[in-house]
Amino acid sequence: MDRFATGQFRAKSDVFAHYVPFLVCFVGMAAYGDYLWLCDEGLATLDRTWGSHDGARALTVAMLAVQLYDIPVSLSVPDLRVATFVAHHFAVLYLCLVILRFNAFSYYAVYFLGVIETSSPFLALVDAFRDFPALAA
Numbered sequence: 304m305d306r307f308a309t310g311q312f313r314a315k316s317d318v319f320a321h322y323v324p325f326l327v328c329f330v331g332m333a334a335y336g337d338y339l340w341l342c343d344e345g346l347a348t349l350d351r352t353w354g355s356h357d358g359a360r361a362l363t364v365a366m367l368a369v370q371l372y373d374i375p376v377s378l379s380v381p382d383l384r385v386a387t388f389v390a391h392h393f394a395v396l397y398l399c400l401v402i403l404r405f406n407a408f409s410y411y412a413v414y415f416l417g418v419i420e421t422s423s424p425f426l427a428l429v430d431a432f433r434d435f436p437a438l439a440a
Contacts, residue, residue, distance in 0.1 A: 362412055
C-alpha cells in the first residue's frame with residue numbers, strides 16, 4: 304500500500320484526485336440515464352424539443368455541477384489544462400445552462416447527459432491506468 308502514498312501517485316495526486324469524483328458521478332449519471340432511456344414511458348412520448356422531464360432536469364443539474372467542478376480543476380492542474388479538454392467542458396456547461404434556462408431538449412439531455420456516459424467510467428479507468436501504471440498492475 305505504500306506505493307499509493309509515494310512515487311507517481313504522490314507526484315500526480317491532483318490528477319489522481321480528479322478521477323475519483325468523475326468515476327462516482329458518471330456511474331450514477333449513466334445508470335440513471337440508462338434507466339430513463341429504457342424504462343421511462345413518459346420519455347417515449349415527450350416532445351423532443353420543448354417537453355419537460357424531471358429526470359432530464361436532474362441529469363442536467365448533475366452535469367452542470369460536474370462542469371462547475373471540473374473547469375476550475377482543469378484550469379489549475381497543468382496535466383489537465385488541455386485546450387480541447389477545457390473547451391469541451393465549457394461547451395457542455397453552456398448546453399446545460401441552455402437546457403435549464405429554456406426548459407428545452409429534455410429528451411436529448413437524457414441520452415447525451417446520461418446514456419452516453421455509460422462509456423465514461425471505462426474510459427476514466429483506461430486514462431487512470433495510462434497515467435498510473437501501478438494501478439494497471
